[in-house]
Amino acid sequence: MRRPSKDPNTLAVHAGDRKKPADCTPVSTPIHTASSFFYDAVEELEEAFEERRPGSVYTRFGNPTTGAFEEQIAALENADFGQATSSGMSALHLAISAATTDRRRSIVAGNSLYGQTMAMLTKVLEPQGLEVRFADAFDPEKFEETVAEARPAAILLETITNPLLRVPDLERLVEIARRHDALTIVDATFTTPVMLRPLDLGVDLVVHSITKYIAGHGDVLGGMVLGRDELQPVVRYLARTVGAVLGPFESFLALRGAKTLPLRFERQCANARILAGELAAMEGVERVYFPGDPAHPDHEIACRLFPDGMFGAVVTFDLEGGRERALGFINGLEMAVPATSVGDVHTMALYPPMSTHRDLSPKHRQRLGIGEGIVRFSVGCEGVDDIVADVRQAVAKTIPAPVGG
Numbered sequence: 001m002r003r004p005s006k007d008p009n010t011l012a013v014h015a016g017d018r019k020k021p022a023d024c025t026p027v028s029t030p031i032h033t034a035s036s037f038f039y040d041a042v043e044e045l046e047e048a049f050e051e052r053r054p055g056s057v058y059t060r061f062g063n064p065t066t067g068a069f070e071e072q073i074a075a076l077e078n079a080d081f082g083q084a085t086s087s088g089m090s091a092l093h094l095a096i097s098a099a100t101t102d103r104r105r106s107i108v109a110g111n112s113l114y115g116q117t118m119a120m121l122t123k124v125l126e127p128q129g130l131e132v133r134f135a136d137a138f139d140p141e142k143f144e145e146t147v148a149e150a151r152p153a154a155i156l157l158e159t160i161t162n163p164l165l166r167v168p169d170l171e172r173l174v175e176i177a178r179r180h181d182a183l184t185i186v187d188a189t190f191t192t193p194v195m196l197r198p199l200d201l202g203v204d205l206v207v208h209s210i211t212k213y214i215a216g217h218g219d220v221l222g223g224m225v226l227g228r229d230e231l232q233p234v235v236r237y238l239a240r241t242v243g244a245v246l247g248p249f250e251s252f253l254a255l256r257g258a259k260t261l262p263l264r265f266e267r268q269c270a271n272a273r274i275l276a277g278e279l280a281a282m283e284g285v286e287r288v289y290f291p292g293d294p295a296h297p298d299h300e301i302a303c304r305l306f307p308d309g310m311f312g313a314v315v316t317f318d319l320e321g322g323r324e325r326a327l328g329f330i331n332g333l334e335m336a337v338p339a340t341s342v343g344d345v346h347t348m349a350l351y352p353p354m355s356t357h358r359d360l361s362p363k364h365r366q367r368l369g370i371g372e373g374i375v376r377f378s379v380g381c382e383g384v385d386d387i388v389a390d391v392r393q394a395v396a397k398t399i400p401a402p403v404g405g
Protein backbone atom coordinates (compact mmCIF):
# COMPACT_ATOMS: atom_id res chain seq x y z
CA MET A 1 0.00 0.00 0.00
CA ARG A 2 1.61 3.24 -1.12
CA ARG A 3 -0.65 5.63 0.81
CA PRO A 4 -0.67 5.27 4.62
CA SER A 5 -4.04 4.90 6.34
CA LYS A 6 -5.52 3.96 9.71
CA ASP A 7 -9.04 3.27 8.42
CA PRO A 8 -9.80 -0.42 9.10
CA ASN A 9 -11.80 -0.60 5.84
CA THR A 10 -8.76 0.47 3.83
CA LEU A 11 -6.40 -1.68 5.89
CA ALA A 12 -8.59 -4.77 5.46
CA VAL A 13 -8.58 -4.33 1.69
CA HIS A 14 -4.90 -3.48 1.13
CA ALA A 15 -2.63 -4.33 4.09
CA GLY A 16 -0.22 -7.21 3.48
CA ASP A 17 -1.63 -8.03 0.07
CA ARG A 18 0.35 -8.11 -3.19
CA LYS A 19 3.67 -8.50 -1.47
CA LYS A 20 6.24 -9.44 -4.08
CA PRO A 21 7.97 -12.64 -2.96
CA ALA A 22 11.40 -12.07 -1.46
CA ASP A 23 14.35 -13.02 -3.63
CA CYS A 24 13.81 -16.76 -3.30
CA THR A 25 12.22 -19.37 -5.53
CA PRO A 26 9.44 -21.70 -4.37
CA VAL A 27 10.06 -25.32 -5.40
CA SER A 28 6.63 -25.60 -6.98
CA THR A 29 4.51 -23.18 -9.01
CA PRO A 30 2.22 -21.06 -6.81
CA ILE A 31 -1.51 -20.89 -7.57
CA HIS A 32 -1.92 -17.36 -8.90
CA THR A 33 -5.61 -16.75 -8.31
CA ALA A 34 -5.47 -13.08 -9.38
CA SER A 35 -7.90 -12.23 -12.14
CA SER A 36 -5.85 -9.17 -13.14
CA PHE A 37 -2.27 -7.92 -12.87
CA PHE A 38 -0.65 -4.48 -12.75
CA TYR A 39 2.77 -2.94 -13.25
CA ASP A 40 4.75 -0.06 -11.73
CA ALA A 41 3.74 2.20 -14.62
CA VAL A 42 0.59 1.90 -16.66
CA GLU A 43 2.62 2.08 -19.89
CA GLU A 44 4.06 -1.30 -18.96
CA LEU A 45 0.55 -2.72 -18.77
CA GLU A 46 -0.02 -1.60 -22.33
CA GLU A 47 3.21 -3.30 -23.41
CA ALA A 48 2.04 -6.51 -21.72
CA PHE A 49 -1.37 -6.23 -23.42
CA GLU A 50 0.37 -5.97 -26.77
CA GLU A 51 2.73 -8.81 -25.84
CA ARG A 52 5.74 -6.55 -26.34
CA ARG A 53 6.86 -7.60 -22.84
CA PRO A 54 6.23 -10.83 -20.93
CA GLY A 55 3.67 -10.74 -18.14
CA SER A 56 0.01 -11.27 -17.43
CA VAL A 57 -2.72 -8.66 -17.62
CA TYR A 58 -5.95 -10.56 -17.13
CA THR A 59 -6.43 -14.26 -16.39
CA ARG A 60 -8.68 -14.96 -19.38
CA PHE A 61 -5.76 -13.76 -21.55
CA GLY A 62 -3.18 -15.77 -19.63
CA ASN A 63 -2.26 -16.66 -16.07
CA PRO A 64 1.16 -17.58 -14.62
CA THR A 65 -0.03 -20.90 -13.13
CA THR A 66 -1.91 -21.89 -16.29
CA GLY A 67 1.06 -20.72 -18.36
CA ALA A 68 3.39 -23.04 -16.42
CA PHE A 69 1.08 -25.98 -17.11
CA GLU A 70 0.81 -25.08 -20.81
CA GLU A 71 4.59 -24.92 -21.08
CA GLN A 72 4.95 -28.32 -19.40
CA ILE A 73 2.60 -30.14 -21.81
CA ALA A 74 3.89 -28.25 -24.87
CA ALA A 75 7.39 -29.48 -23.99
CA LEU A 76 6.15 -33.09 -23.73
CA GLU A 77 4.30 -32.77 -27.07
CA ASN A 78 7.18 -31.06 -28.86
CA ALA A 79 4.69 -28.24 -29.59
CA ASP A 80 5.37 -24.52 -30.00
CA PHE A 81 2.43 -23.69 -27.76
CA GLY A 82 -0.36 -25.14 -25.64
CA GLN A 83 -3.66 -23.44 -24.83
CA ALA A 84 -5.37 -24.86 -21.75
CA THR A 85 -9.16 -24.96 -21.79
CA SER A 86 -11.96 -25.64 -19.32
CA SER A 87 -12.60 -29.20 -20.62
CA GLY A 88 -11.64 -31.64 -23.33
CA MET A 89 -14.83 -30.72 -25.18
CA SER A 90 -13.98 -27.00 -25.14
CA ALA A 91 -10.52 -27.89 -26.46
CA LEU A 92 -12.11 -29.78 -29.38
CA HIS A 93 -14.46 -26.87 -30.04
CA LEU A 94 -11.53 -24.47 -29.98
CA ALA A 95 -9.42 -26.59 -32.35
CA ILE A 96 -12.29 -26.98 -34.84
CA SER A 97 -13.07 -23.25 -34.65
CA ALA A 98 -9.40 -22.35 -35.20
CA ALA A 99 -9.05 -24.73 -38.14
CA THR A 100 -12.13 -23.33 -39.86
CA THR A 101 -11.55 -19.62 -39.18
CA ASP A 102 -10.89 -17.75 -42.45
CA ARG A 103 -10.96 -21.09 -44.24
CA ARG A 104 -13.64 -23.30 -45.72
CA ARG A 105 -16.41 -24.03 -43.20
CA SER A 106 -16.19 -27.75 -43.69
CA ILE A 107 -14.78 -30.75 -41.84
CA VAL A 108 -14.38 -34.48 -42.48
CA ALA A 109 -14.37 -36.56 -39.30
CA GLY A 110 -13.52 -40.18 -38.63
CA ASN A 111 -16.74 -42.09 -38.03
CA SER A 112 -16.10 -43.69 -34.64
CA LEU A 113 -15.28 -40.69 -32.48
CA TYR A 114 -16.02 -40.05 -28.81
CA GLY A 115 -19.82 -39.79 -28.45
CA GLN A 116 -19.88 -36.16 -27.31
CA THR A 117 -17.58 -35.18 -30.18
CA MET A 118 -20.07 -36.69 -32.64
CA ALA A 119 -22.85 -34.84 -30.83
CA MET A 120 -20.97 -31.52 -30.97
CA LEU A 121 -20.38 -31.94 -34.70
CA THR A 122 -23.93 -32.96 -35.63
CA LYS A 123 -26.05 -31.17 -33.02
CA VAL A 124 -24.11 -27.95 -32.41
CA LEU A 125 -21.69 -27.11 -35.22
CA GLU A 126 -23.66 -28.45 -38.20
CA PRO A 127 -26.81 -26.47 -37.32
CA GLN A 128 -24.52 -23.42 -37.05
CA GLY A 129 -23.45 -23.86 -40.65
CA LEU A 130 -20.37 -26.09 -40.48
CA GLU A 131 -20.42 -28.70 -43.21
CA VAL A 132 -19.75 -32.04 -41.51
CA ARG A 133 -18.98 -35.29 -43.30
CA PHE A 134 -18.01 -38.58 -41.70
CA ALA A 135 -15.67 -41.07 -43.34
CA ASP A 136 -14.17 -44.41 -42.38
CA ALA A 137 -10.64 -43.65 -41.16
CA PHE A 138 -9.84 -47.37 -41.39
CA ASP A 139 -10.42 -47.38 -45.13
CA PRO A 140 -7.94 -44.69 -46.25
CA GLU A 141 -8.94 -44.90 -49.93
CA LYS A 142 -12.61 -44.25 -49.15
CA PHE A 143 -11.53 -41.58 -46.67
CA GLU A 144 -9.58 -39.82 -49.40
CA GLU A 145 -12.57 -39.97 -51.76
CA THR A 146 -14.69 -38.16 -49.18
CA VAL A 147 -11.94 -35.59 -48.54
CA ALA A 148 -11.51 -34.98 -52.28
CA GLU A 149 -15.26 -34.43 -52.62
CA ALA A 150 -15.81 -32.32 -49.50
CA ARG A 151 -12.60 -30.26 -49.73
CA PRO A 152 -12.71 -29.66 -45.96
CA ALA A 153 -10.72 -27.10 -43.99
CA ALA A 154 -9.70 -29.93 -41.67
CA ILE A 155 -9.99 -33.59 -40.89
CA LEU A 156 -10.65 -34.77 -37.34
CA LEU A 157 -9.38 -38.07 -35.93
CA GLU A 158 -8.64 -39.87 -32.67
CA THR A 159 -5.34 -41.68 -32.08
CA ILE A 160 -7.12 -44.66 -30.50
CA THR A 161 -10.88 -44.97 -30.82
CA ASN A 162 -13.29 -45.77 -28.07
CA PRO A 163 -14.38 -48.38 -27.05
CA LEU A 164 -13.04 -50.78 -29.73
CA LEU A 165 -9.52 -49.31 -29.61
CA ARG A 166 -8.92 -49.04 -33.35
CA VAL A 167 -5.70 -47.24 -34.36
CA PRO A 168 -5.90 -45.21 -37.58
CA ASP A 169 -2.84 -44.93 -39.80
CA LEU A 170 -2.08 -41.32 -38.88
CA GLU A 171 0.89 -40.97 -41.20
CA ARG A 172 -1.19 -41.98 -44.20
CA LEU A 173 -4.19 -39.85 -43.21
CA VAL A 174 -2.02 -36.75 -42.64
CA GLU A 175 -0.63 -37.26 -46.16
CA ILE A 176 -4.18 -37.40 -47.53
CA ALA A 177 -5.14 -34.23 -45.67
CA ARG A 178 -2.05 -32.40 -46.99
CA ARG A 179 -2.72 -33.50 -50.55
CA HIS A 180 -6.12 -31.84 -50.32
CA ASP A 181 -5.00 -28.73 -48.46
CA ALA A 182 -6.77 -29.71 -45.23
CA LEU A 183 -5.41 -29.36 -41.70
CA THR A 184 -5.35 -32.40 -39.40
CA ILE A 185 -6.80 -32.22 -35.89
CA VAL A 186 -6.16 -35.19 -33.63
CA ASP A 187 -7.72 -36.02 -30.27
CA ALA A 188 -4.78 -37.78 -28.62
CA THR A 189 -6.35 -38.28 -25.19
CA PHE A 190 -5.92 -42.07 -25.25
CA THR A 191 -2.24 -42.03 -26.27
CA THR A 192 -0.84 -39.05 -24.28
CA PRO A 193 2.47 -37.47 -25.37
CA VAL A 194 4.24 -40.41 -23.71
CA MET A 195 3.09 -42.78 -26.44
CA LEU A 196 2.71 -40.55 -29.48
CA ARG A 197 3.61 -36.99 -30.52
CA PRO A 198 1.25 -36.35 -33.43
CA LEU A 199 2.80 -32.96 -34.31
CA ASP A 200 5.99 -34.82 -35.24
CA LEU A 201 3.92 -36.77 -37.80
CA GLY A 202 2.65 -33.58 -39.43
CA VAL A 203 -0.59 -33.18 -37.49
CA ASP A 204 -1.55 -29.49 -37.15
CA LEU A 205 -3.52 -29.40 -33.89
CA VAL A 206 -3.43 -31.90 -31.02
CA VAL A 207 -6.28 -31.98 -28.52
CA HIS A 208 -6.25 -33.56 -25.08
CA SER A 209 -8.83 -34.08 -22.43
CA ILE A 210 -6.59 -33.17 -19.48
CA THR A 211 -9.25 -34.78 -17.29
CA LYS A 212 -7.89 -38.19 -18.23
CA TYR A 213 -4.24 -39.37 -18.15
CA ILE A 214 -2.53 -35.98 -18.07
CA ALA A 215 -4.04 -34.80 -14.77
CA GLY A 216 -4.53 -38.45 -13.90
CA HIS A 217 -6.10 -38.38 -10.44
CA GLY A 218 -9.79 -37.99 -11.13
CA ASP A 219 -9.98 -34.49 -9.65
CA VAL A 220 -9.72 -32.04 -12.58
CA LEU A 221 -11.79 -31.25 -15.67
CA GLY A 222 -9.70 -29.64 -18.38
CA GLY A 223 -8.42 -29.72 -21.92
CA MET A 224 -5.60 -28.44 -24.11
CA VAL A 225 -4.97 -27.55 -27.75
CA LEU A 226 -1.36 -27.77 -28.93
CA GLY A 227 0.29 -26.84 -32.19
CA ARG A 228 2.95 -25.00 -34.11
CA ASP A 229 3.51 -21.24 -34.25
CA GLU A 230 1.44 -20.73 -37.43
CA LEU A 231 -1.81 -21.54 -35.63
CA GLN A 232 -0.92 -20.00 -32.28
CA PRO A 233 -2.42 -16.52 -32.94
CA VAL A 234 -5.85 -17.81 -34.01
CA VAL A 235 -6.04 -20.38 -31.19
CA ARG A 236 -5.01 -17.85 -28.54
CA TYR A 237 -7.33 -15.19 -29.93
CA LEU A 238 -10.34 -17.51 -29.98
CA ALA A 239 -9.56 -18.88 -26.51
CA ARG A 240 -9.40 -15.46 -24.90
CA THR A 241 -12.39 -14.12 -26.83
CA VAL A 242 -14.70 -17.09 -26.29
CA GLY A 243 -13.30 -17.53 -22.79
CA ALA A 244 -13.46 -21.27 -22.03
CA VAL A 245 -9.98 -21.18 -20.46
CA LEU A 246 -8.62 -23.27 -17.58
CA GLY A 247 -8.64 -21.69 -14.12
CA PRO A 248 -5.52 -21.44 -11.95
CA PHE A 249 -6.62 -24.05 -9.36
CA GLU A 250 -7.24 -26.65 -12.07
CA SER A 251 -4.00 -25.68 -13.80
CA PHE A 252 -2.11 -26.25 -10.57
CA LEU A 253 -3.65 -29.70 -10.05
CA ALA A 254 -3.00 -30.68 -13.66
CA LEU A 255 0.61 -29.41 -13.57
CA ARG A 256 1.19 -31.36 -10.38
CA GLY A 257 -0.49 -34.49 -11.76
CA ALA A 258 1.40 -34.40 -15.05
CA LYS A 259 4.77 -34.50 -13.28
CA THR A 260 4.24 -38.26 -12.94
CA LEU A 261 2.49 -38.76 -16.31
CA PRO A 262 5.36 -40.77 -17.87
CA LEU A 263 5.70 -42.96 -14.76
CA ARG A 264 1.98 -43.55 -14.42
CA PHE A 265 1.32 -44.14 -18.08
CA GLU A 266 4.19 -46.58 -18.56
CA ARG A 267 2.93 -48.57 -15.57
CA GLN A 268 -0.67 -48.43 -16.79
CA CYS A 269 0.29 -49.60 -20.30
CA ALA A 270 2.34 -52.48 -18.88
CA ASN A 271 -0.54 -53.48 -16.58
CA ALA A 272 -3.02 -53.29 -19.48
CA ARG A 273 -0.86 -55.56 -21.62
CA ILE A 274 -0.75 -58.20 -18.90
CA LEU A 275 -4.48 -57.92 -18.21
CA ALA A 276 -5.33 -58.25 -21.92
CA GLY A 277 -3.31 -61.48 -22.09
CA GLU A 278 -5.02 -62.89 -19.00
CA LEU A 279 -8.50 -61.93 -20.23
CA ALA A 280 -7.99 -63.73 -23.53
CA ALA A 281 -7.68 -67.01 -21.63
CA MET A 282 -10.52 -66.41 -19.14
CA GLU A 283 -13.66 -68.52 -19.20
CA GLY A 284 -16.73 -66.31 -19.74
CA VAL A 285 -14.83 -63.79 -21.90
CA GLU A 286 -15.87 -63.95 -25.52
CA ARG A 287 -13.47 -61.49 -27.12
CA VAL A 288 -10.74 -59.03 -26.13
CA TYR A 289 -10.01 -55.78 -27.99
CA PHE A 290 -6.45 -54.57 -27.46
CA PRO A 291 -4.04 -53.13 -30.06
CA GLY A 292 -1.19 -55.15 -28.51
CA ASP A 293 -2.92 -58.37 -29.58
CA PRO A 294 -1.31 -59.63 -32.84
CA ALA A 295 -4.84 -60.51 -34.06
CA HIS A 296 -6.07 -56.89 -33.60
CA PRO A 297 -6.82 -55.37 -37.04
CA ASP A 298 -4.46 -52.42 -36.44
CA HIS A 299 -1.69 -54.25 -34.59
CA GLU A 300 0.92 -53.47 -37.25
CA ILE A 301 0.03 -49.78 -37.32
CA ALA A 302 0.18 -49.65 -33.52
CA CYS A 303 3.64 -51.27 -33.56
CA ARG A 304 4.83 -48.72 -36.11
CA LEU A 305 3.39 -45.64 -34.35
CA PHE A 306 3.89 -46.46 -30.67
CA PRO A 307 7.04 -47.14 -28.62
CA ASP A 308 8.02 -50.75 -28.04
CA GLY A 309 5.50 -52.64 -25.93
CA MET A 310 3.11 -49.68 -25.39
CA PHE A 311 -0.42 -50.07 -26.71
CA GLY A 312 -2.38 -47.80 -24.39
CA ALA A 313 -3.93 -48.52 -21.02
CA VAL A 314 -7.51 -49.33 -22.01
CA VAL A 315 -8.68 -52.89 -22.56
CA THR A 316 -12.16 -53.64 -23.90
CA PHE A 317 -13.80 -57.06 -23.88
CA ASP A 318 -17.07 -58.83 -24.60
CA LEU A 319 -18.58 -61.05 -21.93
CA GLU A 320 -20.66 -64.03 -22.92
CA GLY A 321 -24.32 -63.44 -22.19
CA GLY A 322 -24.73 -59.75 -23.11
CA ARG A 323 -25.98 -56.86 -21.05
CA GLU A 324 -27.00 -58.73 -17.91
CA ARG A 325 -23.59 -60.39 -17.49
CA ALA A 326 -21.72 -57.17 -18.31
CA LEU A 327 -23.64 -55.29 -15.62
CA GLY A 328 -23.19 -58.25 -13.24
CA PHE A 329 -19.43 -58.09 -13.88
CA ILE A 330 -19.23 -54.38 -13.11
CA ASN A 331 -21.32 -54.77 -9.96
CA GLY A 332 -19.11 -57.69 -8.94
CA LEU A 333 -15.83 -55.73 -9.00
CA GLU A 334 -14.29 -55.35 -5.55
CA MET A 335 -11.41 -52.96 -6.27
CA ALA A 336 -11.90 -51.35 -9.69
CA VAL A 337 -14.15 -48.29 -9.62
CA PRO A 338 -17.30 -48.43 -11.80
CA ALA A 339 -16.97 -44.81 -13.00
CA THR A 340 -17.33 -42.97 -16.30
CA SER A 341 -13.82 -41.86 -17.18
CA VAL A 342 -10.41 -43.18 -18.17
CA GLY A 343 -6.85 -42.46 -17.20
CA ASP A 344 -7.01 -42.11 -13.43
CA VAL A 345 -4.47 -43.81 -11.16
CA HIS A 346 -7.21 -46.22 -10.09
CA THR A 347 -8.62 -48.90 -12.38
CA MET A 348 -12.10 -48.12 -13.73
CA ALA A 349 -14.74 -50.13 -15.54
CA LEU A 350 -17.53 -48.75 -17.68
CA TYR A 351 -20.45 -50.13 -19.68
CA PRO A 352 -20.38 -48.17 -22.99
CA PRO A 353 -24.07 -48.69 -23.93
CA MET A 354 -24.97 -46.92 -20.66
CA SER A 355 -22.36 -44.14 -20.79
CA THR A 356 -20.14 -43.15 -23.72
CA HIS A 357 -22.53 -44.60 -26.31
CA ARG A 358 -25.88 -44.23 -24.56
CA ASP A 359 -27.25 -41.78 -27.14
CA LEU A 360 -27.04 -44.42 -29.86
CA SER A 361 -29.73 -47.03 -30.52
CA PRO A 362 -28.75 -50.71 -29.99
CA LYS A 363 -28.92 -51.08 -33.80
CA HIS A 364 -26.54 -48.17 -34.37
CA ARG A 365 -24.19 -49.60 -31.73
CA GLN A 366 -24.35 -52.99 -33.42
CA ARG A 367 -23.38 -51.33 -36.69
CA LEU A 368 -20.32 -49.84 -34.97
CA GLY A 369 -19.47 -53.31 -33.67
CA ILE A 370 -20.40 -52.51 -30.07
CA GLY A 371 -22.24 -55.51 -28.63
CA GLU A 372 -24.39 -55.64 -25.50
CA GLY A 373 -21.83 -57.67 -23.49
CA ILE A 374 -19.10 -55.05 -23.84
CA VAL A 375 -17.01 -53.69 -20.95
CA ARG A 376 -14.36 -50.96 -21.20
CA PHE A 377 -11.58 -51.21 -18.67
CA SER A 378 -9.25 -48.30 -17.88
CA VAL A 379 -6.25 -49.93 -16.23
CA GLY A 380 -4.74 -48.11 -13.27
CA CYS A 381 -1.42 -48.04 -11.43
CA GLU A 382 -2.30 -50.70 -8.83
CA GLY A 383 -0.31 -53.92 -8.55
CA VAL A 384 -1.18 -55.91 -11.66
CA ASP A 385 -1.86 -59.11 -9.68
CA ASP A 386 -4.59 -57.29 -7.76
CA ILE A 387 -6.14 -55.97 -10.99
CA VAL A 388 -6.13 -59.42 -12.63
CA ALA A 389 -7.51 -61.07 -9.47
CA ASP A 390 -10.36 -58.54 -9.25
CA VAL A 391 -11.30 -59.09 -12.90
CA ARG A 392 -11.03 -62.86 -12.53
CA GLN A 393 -13.35 -63.04 -9.54
CA ALA A 394 -15.88 -60.62 -11.12
CA VAL A 395 -15.91 -62.58 -14.41
CA ALA A 396 -16.35 -65.84 -12.45
CA LYS A 397 -19.47 -64.38 -10.79
CA THR A 398 -21.04 -63.88 -14.25
CA ILE A 399 -20.79 -67.55 -15.19
CA PRO A 400 -24.09 -69.24 -14.31
CA ALA A 401 -23.88 -72.33 -12.11
CA PRO A 402 -24.52 -75.49 -14.16
CA VAL A 403 -28.17 -76.56 -14.06
CA GLY A 404 -28.74 -79.17 -11.37
CA GLY A 405 -25.13 -78.83 -10.29
Ligand SMILES: *Cc1c(COP(=O)(O)O)cnc(C)c1O
Binds near residue numbers: 162209211221
Ligand atom coordinates in the same frame (compact mmCIF):
# COMPACT_ATOMS: atom_id res chain seq x y z
C1 LIG B 1 -13.12 -37.55 -22.10
C2 LIG B 1 -12.83 -37.35 -23.53
C3 LIG B 1 -13.17 -36.15 -24.17
C4 LIG B 1 -13.88 -35.04 -23.47
O1 LIG B 1 -13.12 -34.50 -22.44
P1 LIG B 1 -13.78 -33.74 -21.18
O2 LIG B 1 -12.59 -33.32 -20.40
O3 LIG B 1 -14.66 -34.72 -20.49
O4 LIG B 1 -14.55 -32.60 -21.73
C5 LIG B 1 -12.85 -36.02 -25.51
N1 LIG B 1 -12.22 -37.01 -26.18
C6 LIG B 1 -11.88 -38.17 -25.60
C7 LIG B 1 -11.19 -39.21 -26.40
C8 LIG B 1 -12.17 -38.38 -24.25
O5 LIG B 1 -11.85 -39.55 -23.68
